[in-house]
Amino acid sequence: xxxxxxxxxxxxxxxxxxxxxxxxxxxxxxxxxxxxxxxxxxxxxxxxxxxxxxxxxxxxxxxxxxxxxxxxxxxxxxxxxxxxxxxxxxxxxxxxxxxxxxxxxxxxxxxxxxxxxxxxxxxxxxxxxxxxxxxxxxxxxxxxxxxxxxxxxxxxxxxxxxxxxxxxxxxxxxxxxxxxxxxxxxxxxxxxxxxxxxxxxxxxxxxxxxxxxxxxxxxxxxxxxxxxxxxxxxxxxxxxxxxxxxxxxxxxxxxxxxxxxxxxxxxxxxxxxxxxxxxxxxxxxxxxxxxxxxxxxxxxxxxxxxxxxxxxxxxxxxxxxxxxxxxxxxxxxxxxxxxxxxxx
Amino acid sequence: xxxxxxxxxxxxxxxxxxxxxxxxxxxxxxxxxxxxxxxxxxxxxxxxxxxxxxxxxxxxxxxxxxxxxxxxxxxxxxxxxxxxxxxxxxxxxxxxxxxxxxxxxxxxxxxxxxxxxxxxxxxxxxxxxxxxxxxxxxxxxxxxxxxxxxxxxxxxxxxxxxxxxxxxxxxxxxxxxxxxxxxxxxxxxxxxxxxxxxxxxxxxxxxxxxxxxxxxxxxxxxxxxxxxxxxxxxxxxxxxxxxxxxxxxxxxxxxxxxxxxxxxxxxxxxxxxxxxxxxxxxxxxxxxxxxxxxxxxxxxxxxxxxxxxxxxxxxxxxxxxxxxxxxxxxxxxxxxxxxxxxxx
DNA sequence: TGTTAGCACTCAGGTCAAACGAGTGCTAAC
DNA sequence: GTTAGCACTCGTTTGACCTGAGTGCTAACA
Numbered sequence: 001x002x003x004x005x006x007x008x009x010x011x012x013x014x015x016x017x018x019x020x021x022x023x024x025x026x027x028x029x030x031x032x033x034x035x036x037x038x039x040x041x042x043x044x045x046x047x048x049x050x051x052x053x054x055x056x057x058x059x060x061x062x063x064x065x066x067x068x069x070x071x072x073x074x075x076x077x078x079x080x081x082x083x084x085x086x087x088x089x090x091x092x093x094x095x096x097x098x099x100x101x102x103x104x105x106x107x108x109x110x111x112x113x114x115x116x117x118x119x120x121x122x123x124x125x126x127x128x129x130x131x132x133x134x135x136x137x138x139x140x141x142x143x144x145x146x147x148x149x150x151x152x153x154x155x156x157x158x159x160x161x162x163x164x165x166x167x168x169x170x171x172x173x174x175x176x177x178x179x180x181x182x183x184x185x186x187x188x189x190x191x192x193x194x195x196x197x198x199x200x201x202x203x204x205x206x207x208x209x210x211x212x213x214x215x216x217x218x219x220x221x222x223x224x225x226x227x228x229x230x231x232x233x234x235x236x237x238x239x240x241x242x243x244x245x246x247x248x249x250x251x252x253x254x255x256x257x258x259x260x261x262x263x264x265x266x267x268x269x270x271x272x273x274x275x276x277x278x279x280x281x282x283x284x285x286x287x288x289x290x291x292x293x294x295x296x297x298x299x300x301x302x303x304x305x306x307x308x309x310x311x312x313x314x315x316x317x318x319x320x321x322x323x324x325x326x327x328x329x330x331x332x333x334x335x336x337x338x339x340x341x342x343x344x
Numbered sequence: 345x346x347x348x349x350x351x352x353x354x355x356x357x358x359x360x361x362x363x364x365x366x367x368x369x370x371x372x373x374x375x376x377x378x379x380x381x382x383x384x385x386x387x388x389x390x391x392x393x394x395x396x397x398x399x400x401x402x403x404x405x406x407x408x409x410x411x412x413x414x415x416x417x418x419x420x421x422x423x424x425x426x427x428x429x430x431x432x433x434x435x436x437x438x439x440x441x442x443x444x445x446x447x448x449x450x451x452x453x454x455x456x457x458x459x460x461x462x463x464x465x466x467x468x469x470x471x472x473x474x475x476x477x478x479x480x481x482x483x484x485x486x487x488x489x490x491x492x493x494x495x496x497x498x499x500x501x502x503x504x505x506x507x508x509x510x511x512x513x514x515x516x517x518x519x520x521x522x523x524x525x526x527x528x529x530x531x532x533x534x535x536x537x538x539x540x541x542x543x544x545x546x547x548x549x550x551x552x553x554x555x556x557x558x559x560x561x562x563x564x565x566x567x568x569x570x571x572x573x574x575x576x577x578x579x580x581x582x583x584x585x586x587x588x589x590x591x592x593x594x595x596x597x598x599x600x601x602x603x604x605x606x607x608x609x610x611x612x613x614x615x616x617x618x619x620x621x622x623x624x625x626x627x628x629x630x631x632x633x634x635x636x637x638x639x640x641x642x643x644x645x646x647x648x649x650x651x652x653x654x655x656x657x658x659x660x661x662x663x664x665x666x667x668x669x670x671x672x673x674x675x676x677x678x679x680x681x682x683x684x685x686x687x688x
Numbered sequence: 689t690g691t692t693a694g695c696a697c698t699c700a701g702g703t704c705a706a707a708c709g710a711g712t713g714c715t716a717a718c
Numbered sequence: 719g720t721t722a723g724c725a726c727t728c729g730t731t732t733g734a735c736c737t738g739a740g741t742g743c744t745a746a747c748a
Contacts, residue, residue, distance in 0.1 A: 254580035
């Protein structure tokens with residue numbers, strides 16, 4: 001058991017050192033820097049065992065060892081110690097949720113910048129509105145031009161969606177207002193996902209002209225409803241890691257970051273609200289086979305779900321990244337509290 | 345005079361070749377590939393002259409010559425031949441202005457992707473609404489929560505801006521509608537830049553409660569009015585050019601592309617509606633000293649100004665880039681025409 | 689039995705000189 | 719004015735060599 005413990009410590013030391021230096025770690029390094037009681041020969045034996053167990057790889061005979069993905073997995077699952085953030089970092093993260101800027105897009109941009117600045121990795125921030133869980137509160141049609149209006153939908157949690165609608169015929173603003181009021185009453189409490197259906201049902205019993213308008217509205221909403229935003233910050237950070245000094249690799253990675261679909265699928269960790277760490281192949285993407293992705297989701301008070309992803313080399317400073325994401329969570333809840341105060 | 349003409353042709357050949365290969369061009373290459381009537385020795389003499397004139401640089405004695413920025417300038421100003429685009433490219437560009445997607449953000453994203461895809465450079469697309477030239481048409485206040493409303497402004501050219509406003513007290517939706525109608529009438533024809541002022545003036549003569557509301561509105565609009573969007577596509581393209589095989593250089597460049605301010609200042613070519621080419625130091629940015637930036641602005645029918653920037657190495661395929669940007673212009677005008685049709 | 693010292697061995701990376709070759713500039717002849 | 723020829727330059731490639739960090743194994747030690 002004692003041996004097991006020692007192996008464990010040695011493995012941890014190797015991972016720590018490799019995360020720091022990105023250089024294969026030799027037995028002497030460990031014996032000098034981490035386990036001074038043991039000679040390099042002993043470490044060597046242990047390292048050999050660890051390699052047999054699949055926790056270490058050796059790039060070639062006369063280099064040191066580097067941690068395998070399996071080792072990182074163990075590290076993340078069991079060896080992680082919380083790393084306290086500096087006050088500056090905390091302040092920086094907090095500042096993203098400043099009261100003044102309510103625009104989501106703006107918060108996301110700031111958050112992405114802050115996260116990439118604090119961690120030196122690349123940050124992706126996705127905001128989406130899970131429609132299924134939203135409840136319709138009211139709507140309004142705002143005239144823009146003769147036959148063009150803007151449809152505004154407000155949910156019970158206070159989220160607002162706008163979309164342009166092209167009408168078949170011009171409609172008087174006052175009529176639009178009346179219709180808006182009418183529909184708001186009729187649809188109140190309806191699940192956003194049923195809206196389409198509900199509109200068509202209402203259209204049934206109405207006179208020709210009205211029915212036509214409702215059908216137009218019902219037809220519209222489906223496509224444009226999707227108001228997710230996706231912001232990426234700190235792309236250039238990746239280039240400062242030695243693992244991407246090979247331009248071709250860097251290019252591949254960057255091009256993933258430019259493909260919205262891939263990025264979205266990376267951030268969609270199926271609704272779990274916790275922090276997820278995916279190492280190398282666990283990302284399920286060939287291009288990211290030597291990257292790790294840490295994602296975290298936060299539910300905002302208006303029902304929006306914010307997903308943050310931090311992308312870096314597999315030898316990521318997991319401890320620090322997790323601390324940062326926890327701090328983000330804390331800041332979000334602080335924001336809620338202060339808003340509640342405000343409402344009183 | 346004939347000599348002059350020959351020098352000119354040789355210079356052009358050198359630039360063409362260098363743009364193609366990124367390799368210093370030697371006298372033999374020119375004599376074989378471009379000027380078969382002349383021996384390499386003759387070319388050599390001419391090249392020597394061209395170097396004296398400042399059009400060519402030699403990296404070292406035994407390499408060929410590379411064009412100087414002065415040469416690129418001459419090339420862009422006088423040597424450019426229009427390069428016809430393939431039908432695929434034209435179709436691709438056209439597809440960005442597809443009728444169905446009116447959302448600006450979406451058009452910009454698609455355009456950025458198309459441009460970077462077609463040219464293999466990096467594309468930045470900025471959309472802004474020059475407020476000074478916009479005329480107010482009407483507005484509407486849409487209730488969201490008790491004390492939260494959305495202010496929607498519509499201009500005569502049909503552009504729509506929305507912004508959230510926090511009120512001091514709850515106001516009945518019907519009252520909001522009446523106020524909206526009232527203000528729309530009073531403010532009709534007002535320059536958007538005067539809106540703030542005009543609101544305050546109206547507030548003067550009104551009863552306490554109304555005056556308060558108007559002042560809140562006036563206070564709000566200034567900050568949030570700025571609805572420019574900025575999208576960048578094809579960042580990873582840059583990494584495929586040999587000039588950026590040095591990761592440090594690439595990183596610098598990428599980080600410029602992540603700094604919104606720098607990007608905006610790069611795209612702001614002071615309202616000229618034509619295509620602008622800036623070569624190396626002409627960009628006014630140290631980080632871009634061996635990049636060229638081609639920008640073009642297009643005024644959209646709703647008053648928005650769209651600015652496109654293509655960023656690549658100084659040995660850019662200027663001819664092709666200009667053809668692409670011209671095609672974009674053409675597509676935009678086609679879009680207008682088809683919209684006019686539709687309106688009939 | 690676990691630990692350690694010692695030693696032979698491996699192998700990437702750096703250094704150095706030589707060979708190579710693409711290119712130039714100059715000169716002399718056409 | 720053009721061109722062939724030639725000496726010269728200089729970055730790049732090649733290969734031999736050395737170095738040093740690291741390993742695995744063995745034998746001795748506690």
